[in-house]
Amino acid sequence: MKIDRLPRDDKTNGWSGILAEREPASALDEDVRADWVVIGAGYAGLAAARRLAENRPDETVVLVEAGQVGENASGRNSGFAIDLPHNVGSSLEELEGSHRFMGLARAAIAYLEEQVNTSGIKCNWAQRGKYHTAVSPRGTSDVLEPFAKELEALGEPFTWIDRAGVAEQLGTAHFNAAVYTPGCILMNPAALTRGLADSQPQNVTLFENSPVTEIDYRNGVHVTTPAGSVRAPKMILTVNGFADAFGFHTRHLMNLAAHASLTRRLTEEERKAYGVAEPWGMTPANAFAGITMRYTDDHRILIRQGFDYAPGQRTTEARRQAVARQHKVLFDARFPVLPNVGIEHTWTGFICLSRNGAPGFGQLASNIWSAVCQNAVGVTKGTIGGLLAADMATGRDNPLIADMESLGTPDSLPPRPFLDIGVRSRFLWETWSNRHEA
Numbered sequence: 122m123k124i125d126r127l128p129r130d131d132k133t134n135g136w137s138g139i140l141a142e143r144e145p146a147s148a149l150d151e152d153v154r155a156d157w158v159v160i161g162a163g164y165a166g167l168a169a170a171r172r173l174a175e176n177r178p179d180e181t182v183v184l185v186e187a188g189q190v191g192e193n194a195s196g197r198n199s200g201f202a203i204d205l206p207h208n209v210g211s212s213l214e215e216l217e218g219s220h221r222f223m224g225l226a227r228a229a230i231a232y233l234e235e236q237v238n239t240s241g242i243k244c245n246w247a248q249r250g251k252y253h254t255a256v257s258p259r260g261t262s263d264v265l266e267p268f269a270k271e272l273e274a275l276g277e278p279f280t281w282i283d284r285a286g287v288a289e290q291l292g293t294a295h296f297n298a299a300v301y302t303p304g305c306i307l308m309n310p311a312a313l314t315r316g317l318a319d320s321q322p323q324n325v326t327l328f329e330n331s332p333v334t335e336i337d338y339r340n341g342v343h344v345t346t347p348a349g350s351v352r353a354p355k356m357i358l359t360v361n362g363f364a365d366a367f368g369f370h371t372r373h374l375m376n377l378a379a380h381a382s383l384t385r386r387l388t389e390e391e392r393k394a395y396g397v398a399e400p401w402g403m404t405p406a407n408a409f410a411g412i413t414m415r416y417t418d419d420h421r422i423l424i425r426q427g428f429d430y431a432p433g434q435r436t437t438e439a440r441r442q443a444v445a446r447q448h449k450v451l452f453d454a455r456f457p458v459l460p461n462v463g464i465e466h467t468w469t470g471f472i473c474l475s476r477n478g479a480p481g482f483g484q485l486a487s488n489i490w491s492a493v494c495q496n497a498v499g500v501t502k503g504t505i506g507g508l509l510a511a512d513m514a515t516g517r518d519n520p521l522i523a524d525m526e527s528l529g530t531p532d533s534l535p536p537r538p539f540l541d542i543g544v545r546s547r548f549l550w551e552t553w554s555n556r557h558e559a
C-alpha cells in the first residue's frame with residue numbers, strides 16, 4: 122500500500138534551534154535486509170530499536186525515520202518526563218491504575234536515565250520536579266485540592282505552595298497556588314532524542330530523511346523509501362499519529378497540533394531583576410485554558426499554549442506567527458518585570474490522542490507490533506511502549522507488559538465530519554468553561 126500522509130518538517134523547532142548542528146544518519150539508498158524493521162524514530166521507536174538489539178544481540182535492526190531525529194514531536198515537546206498521572210481519581214480502581222501508570226513511567230525514566238548517563242547525553246537532564254498550578258481560587262479548590270488528596274492516598278510526596286510561595290519560586294504573581302511534586306525530569310527534548318539516536322547499539326542501523334512511501338505486508342514486511350527499501354520478517358510500528366496511514370488503528374487516533382515558544386536568553390541584568398536562580402517547570406490545572414511554562418537551564422522561558430484539531434497533521438506559517446504574537450502577550454502578562462524579552466522561536470508539534478486515553482500498544486499481526494498514541498505524555502509512555510513492544514515481540518518476560526495492557530486499547534471514533542464537529546466544540550467548551558484558569 123502507498124503511504125499517503127507523510128510528516129513535514131518546517132524547520133522551526135526551538136529546542137534544536139538552540140543546539141549546535143547535528144549531522145544526520147545517512148538516508149536509505151539501497152535495498153537492505155534485516156531481522157527487524159522499526160518505523161519512526163521518536164521516543165517509542167528509539168526505545169523499541171534499542172531494546173530489540175539488547176534482547177537479540179545477534180540480530181539486525183533497521184530504524185527508518187522520515188525526517189531528522191529531534192525534529193518530530195519527540196524533539197518539539199516541553200521536555201517534561203512525567204512520573205505521575207495528570208488525573209489520579211480517588212476510587213480504589215483509579216488508585217491501582219495510578220500505581221500501574223507510575224510503575225510504567227518510572228521504568229521509562231530509569232531506562233532513559235541509564236542511557237543519558239552511560240552515553241553521556243548532554244540534554245540538561247535533571248530531576249527538578251514539577252509545579253502543578255492554579256490561577257484562580259476555583260481552580261485551586263476544583264483541581265489542586267483534590268489532586269493533593271489523591272497524592273496523599275497514593276503515598277506520593279508533594280508540597281503545597283501558596284500564592285506568595287509560587288511568586289517567590291517561579292518569579293510570577295500570576296498563580297493562586299501550586300502543588301509541587303519532586304519526581305519529574307526536565308531536559309532539552311531535541312538533545313535527548315539526538316543522543317538516544319546517536320548511541321544506539323551496534324546492531325541497529327538508523328536511516329534518516331527516509332520516509333516510508335510504500336509498504337507491503339506479504340511475506341514479512343517490505344518497506345519502500347524514495348531511494349531504497351528494507352525487507353524484514355518482523356516490524357515494530359512507532360509512527361504515532363501516522364499509524365492509520367500504515368493501515369493500523371484506523372479511526373481510533375486523533376491528532377492535535379500543540380504550540381510552543383522559547384524567549385531569547387535573559388541578560389545578566391534581566392536575570393537579576395527576575396530574581397529566580399534555578400530552572401523550573403510548571404503545568405496548568407486545566408490544559409486547554411492554562412499554559413505550561415519552564416525556565417530553562419540557559420535562562421529562557423518556554424511557553425506551551427494552545428491546541429488545534431489537526432487531522433492532517435499540518436499547520437501554516439500564518440498560524441505560527443499568530444501563535445508567536447499570542448505567546449508574547451501571555452509572557453508579558455506573567456512577567457512584567459521582564460518587559461523587553463522577545464520570543465525567539467515558535468513551533469508546532471503533533472500530539473496523538475485516543476478517546477479513552479489508551480495507547481495503541483500491542484501485537485497487530487503475527488509479525489507486527491505497535492507502540493503509538495502516547496496521549497501527550499510520550500517521553501515516558503512512548504519510551505516504555507517501545508521497550509515493551511520489543512519485549513513482547515522477542516518473547517522476553519516482563520511484568521510491565523500486563524500493566525501496559527491494562528491501560529486498554531483506543532476506542533473507536535465517530536466518522537468525520539461528526540468527529541471534527543465534536544472535537545472542535547469540546548475544545549471551545551473546555552477553554553470557555555475554564556477561562557478562570559487562563
Ligand SMILES: Cc1cc2nc3c(=O)[nH]c(=O)nc-3n(C[C@H](O)[C@H](O)[C@H](O)COP(=O)(O)OP(=O)(O)OC[C@H]3O[C@@H](n4cnc5c(N)ncnc54)[C@H](O)[C@@H]3O)c2cc1C
Binds near residue numbers: 162165186195198200
Ligand atoms: C508542543 C508539545 C509539547 C509536549 N510536551 C510534552 C511533555 O512535556 N512531556 C511529554 O511526555 N510529552 C509531551 N508532548 C507529547 C510528546 O512529544 C509525544 O507524545 C511523543 O513525542 C510521542 O513519541 P512517539 O515516538 O510516539 O512519536 P513521534 O515523536 O511523533 O515520532 C514518530 C516518528 O515517526 C516518523 N514517521 C511518521 N511517518 C513516517 C513514515 N512514513 N516513514 C518514516 N517515519 C515516519 C515521524 O517522522 C516521527 O519522527 C508534547 C508534544 C508537543 C507537540
